[in-house]
Amino acid sequence: MDKREVEEIYYLMSLGRKFEYAAKEHYMSGEISGFLHLDIGQEAVSVGAMRAFEHGDVFTTYREHILAIAKGIEPKAVMAELFGKRSGVSQGRGGSMHLFEPALHFYGGDAIVGGHLPNAVGCAYARKFQKAQDGVMALFGDGATNGGAFFESLNIASAWKLPLLFLCENNRYAIGTEITRVAPFLEQSKKAEPYMPTIEVDGNDVIAVYEAVKEARSYIQKGHGPIFVEAFTYRWEGHSMSDAARYRSPEEVDIWKSKDPLKRVRKLLTQQYEMSEDEVDELDKKAQAVVDNAVEFATESEEPGVDELFDNIFVERVENVQG
Amino acid sequence: MSKVEMLYREALNRAIDEAMSSDSNVVILGEDVGLYGGSYRVSEGLVAKYGEDRVIDTPIAELSIVGNAVGMAIGGLRPIAEIMTANFALLAFDQIINHMAKYRYMSAGKITLPVVVRFPQGVSRQLAAQHSESYEQMLSAVPGVRVLAVSSVNYAYHALKRAIFSDDPIIFIEHELLYNKKGIVDFDEEIDIFKANIVKEGSDITIVSYLKMVDDVIKAVPEIEQKLNKSCEVIDLQTLNPIDFETIKKSVEKTGRVVIVEEDHYTGGYGSQIASFLAEKLFYTLDAPILRIAGEDTPIPYNRKLELASIPTPESIANRVTQWGESNGL
Ligand SMILES: Cc1ncc(C[n+]2csc(CCOP(=O)(O)OP(=O)(O)O)c2C)c(N)n1
Ligand SMILES: [Mg+2]
Numbered sequence: 149m150d151k152r153e154v155e156e157i158y159y160l161m162s163l164g165r166k167f168e169y170a171a172k173e174h175y176m177s178g179e180i181s182g183f184l185h186l187d188i189g190q191e192a193v194s195v196g197a198m199r200a201f202e203h204g205d206v207f208t209t210y211r212e213h214i215l216a217i218a219k220g221i222e223p224k225a226v227m228a229e230l231f232g233k234r235s236g237v238s239q240g241r242g243g244s245m246h247l248f249e250p251a252l253h254f255y256g257g258d259a260i261v262g263g264h265l266p267n268a269v270g271c272a273y274a275r276k277f278q279k280a281q282d283g284v285m286a287l288f289g290d291g292a293t294n295g296g297a298f299f300e301s302l303n304i305a306s307a308w309k310l311p312l313l314f315l316c317e318n319n320r321y322a323i324g325t326e327i328t329r330v331a332p333f334l335e336q337s338k339k340a341e342p343y344m345p346t347i348e349v350d351g352n353d354v355i356a357v358y359e360a361v362k363e364a365r366s367y368i369q370k371g372h373g374p375i376f377v378e379a380f381t382y383r384w385e386g387h388s389m390s391d392a393a394r395y396r397s398p399e400e401v402d403i404w405k406s407k408d409p410l411k412r413v414r415k416l417l418t419q420q421y422e423m424s425e426d427e428v429d430e431l432d433k434k435a436q437a438v439v440d441n442a443v444e445f446a447t448e449s450e451e452p453g454v455d456e457l458f459d460n461i462f463v464e465r466v467e468n469v470q471g
Numbered sequence: 472m473s474k475v476e477m478l479y480r481e482a483l484n485r486a487i488d489e490a491m492s493s494d495s496n497v498v499i500l501g502e503d504v505g506l507y508g509g510s511y512r513v514s515e516g517l518v519a520k521y522g523e524d525r526v527i528d529t530p531i532a533e534l535s536i537v538g539n540a541v542g543m544a545i546g547g548l549r550p551i552a553e554i555m556t557a558n559f560a561l562l563a564f565d566q567i568i569n570h571m572a573k574y575r576y577m578s579a580g581k582i583t584l585p586v587v588v589r590f591p592q593g594v595s596r597q598l599a600a601q602h603s604e605s606y607e608q609m610l611s612a613v614p615g616v617r618v619l620a621v622s623s624v625n626y627a628y629h630a631l632k633r634a635i636f637s638d639d640p641i642i643f644i645e646h647e648l649l650y651n652k653k654g655i656v657d658f659d660e661e662i663d664i665f666k667a668n669i670v671k672e673g674s675d676i677t678i679v680s681y682l683k684m685v686d687d688v689i690k691a692v693p694e695i696e697q698k699l700n701k702s703c704e705v706i707d708l709q710t711l712n713p714i715d716f717e718t719i720k721k722s723v724e725k726t727g728r729v730v731i732v733e734e735d736h737y738t739g740g741y742g743s744q745i746a747s748f749l750a751e752k753l754f755y756t757l758d759a760p761i762l763r764i765a766g767e768d769t770p771i772p773y774n775r776k777l778e779l780a781s782i783p784t785p786e787s788i789a790n791r792v793t794q795w796g797e798s799n800g801l
Contacts, residue, residue, distance in 0.1 A: 232597070232774035240777070241600075242599060242600070243597060259599075259601045295531055322530075323502070330530035454776060457769060457777055
């Protein structure tokens with residue numbers, strides 16, 4: 149792989165992690181509220197997948213800040229959204245869970261588990277209909293593979309040979325429920341096997357994720373129909389800021405922290421690509437500066453006004469009917 | 472010892488615990504109800520006491536949670552299905568409306584479904600458009616299910632226990648901001664769960680409300696009473712289907728003026744059902760137009776200022792009732 153691409157991947161992962169820690173800090177100090185789901189530990193999936201799928205349409209869930217940034221949304225527009233400001237990517241209406249930017253083909257932020265999958269199928273239909281090049285990616289957690297919307301989507305995407313890449317981020321837990329307690333096996337790609345080819349990948353190895361998604365992308369682009377990629381990973385933090393994660397042992401968390409996806413790319417850069425530790429540190433510094441700037445921007449931005457309450461419900465602005 | 476102070480969620484937990492210990496057919500199922508103890512800690516401690524066969528952690532599959540509960544009831548159990556948040560229950564509306572509400576009727580009464588669906592809802596704190604809604608207006612329009620709306624801690628305990636042992640399916644609506652509310656449960660009280668509760672007596676204005684809005688109305692009342700120099704009677708509906716029209720009627724015959732306060736959207740809101748009853752049956756008893764105060768017709772925004780502007784608050788309730796009173800000769 150090209151050195152510049154690996155550097156960029158490292159930079160985005162570092163940026164993502166710093167962004168998440170900053171979000172956590174500002175949640176604790178009260179500037180961010182609601183549900184905040186952090187992606188720390190899973191950066192390799194988010195960044196690897198987005199870098200390998202630059203131009204396609206992406207549908208995802210509430211655990212999405214790093215995906216949004218890696219897809220090209222400005223970190224400051226994401227941070228401002230978390231702060232509920234008008235300069236946020238959803239103008240303060242969506243918050244952490246609802247980031248959308250159609251101009252960048254990012255239809256992020258659905259917080260109904262599995263609910264966005266039929267939407268991704270529909271978009272894939274439109275892209276096929278339009279004979280478009282890029283195809284569609286749907287990201288979801290292990291927990292989403294137990295619902296009806298998931299199975300309906302596998303079936304329709306495969307029956308109609310739609311250009312859809314299913315990407316399951318298997319972090320083993322749906323809030324406090326370990327996947328193997330509510331599904332007969334750990335690997336959720338088994339559910340897709342009757343319908344389409346499946347690829348399993350180490351989700352803490354960003355290069356492996358990148359290559360798997362590239363391969364899957366070229367499969368859907370050739371018109372073979374959908375494909376399923378499953379990336380195995382782990383979230384270091386609780387499900388959201390309101391989860392103390394008492395259902396798993398500190399030892400289990402430590403094992404996964406020792407598989408730190410960020411350290412792995414750093415090692416790759418220093419060993420295989422002959423960068424010095426200092427040069428990699430520079431990337432971290434650059435990332436930190438962007439995050440600091442995003443926080444400053446979010447802090448200084450204005451809140452939306454109460455007179456904007458009825459904006460964007462319909463194409464034509466409606467008025468309060470209650471009086 | 473017959474009166475104990477506890478939290479709303481503790482009252483619910485206690486009701487389930489007592490029901491499970493007195494009847495081994497009572498089971499609870501839902502997402503994270505077992506090991507995790509429930510998102511709002513309502514089922515805390517129950518899996519340790521009753522085991523995983525009776526406190527069942529389900530996958531994220533709301534249609535199945537309610538559908539399985541219906542099947543369990545057909546099979547002879549008394550299930551309590553927990554929905555994590557009302558918005559997710561939309562995935563189970565087919566089961567609620569086509570199945571749970573209709574099996575008894577379609578079978579000429581031969582099938583009995585003792586199912587409780589616990590249903591946390593409402594605007595909490597900045598949870599945004601997909602985690603903040605209320606569905607009592609839709610659910611109470613379905614013949615075949617009963618709908619309770621739980622505001623007080625005492626009612627939480629009594630109503631849940633009764634609901635579990637009721638042979639009709641019951642949607643048991645809780646408000647997400649009430650779980651840590653303190654109140655007193657009177658264990659000796661015999662309550663009729665299909666009766667409204669007069670939270671505060673008064674003689675000039677009847678304010679009808681339910682769920683968290685009852686507390687907001689209570690906060691607004693001192694200012695209203697002081698500014699209008701009139702007294703308010705506050706009714707907590709408690710039961711939305713059936714509606715306790717009797718209690719409303721008695722109050723309105725005394726006061727002649729009614730305000731209806733709900734958190735949910737104005738258009739098609741549950742309060743319009745109450746308003747329609749008043750207009751149809753008590754028109755000549757009314758001395759002023761009915762005032763409805765409801766949430767605005769918008770999805771719930773994330774930003775806190777906008778979120779608060781989209782629903783009634785103690786301040787907006789006080790302002791609107793005072794203005795209405797002044798422009799109607801009070
Ligand atoms: C339909 C629906 N049911 C329940 C929830 C509550 N909920 C939010 S996230 C979540 C767990 C999802 O787990 P998974 O799909 O594995 O994704 P992860 O959070 O691990 O990234 C649950 C149960 C929801 N948002 N939507
Ligand atoms: Mg998961």
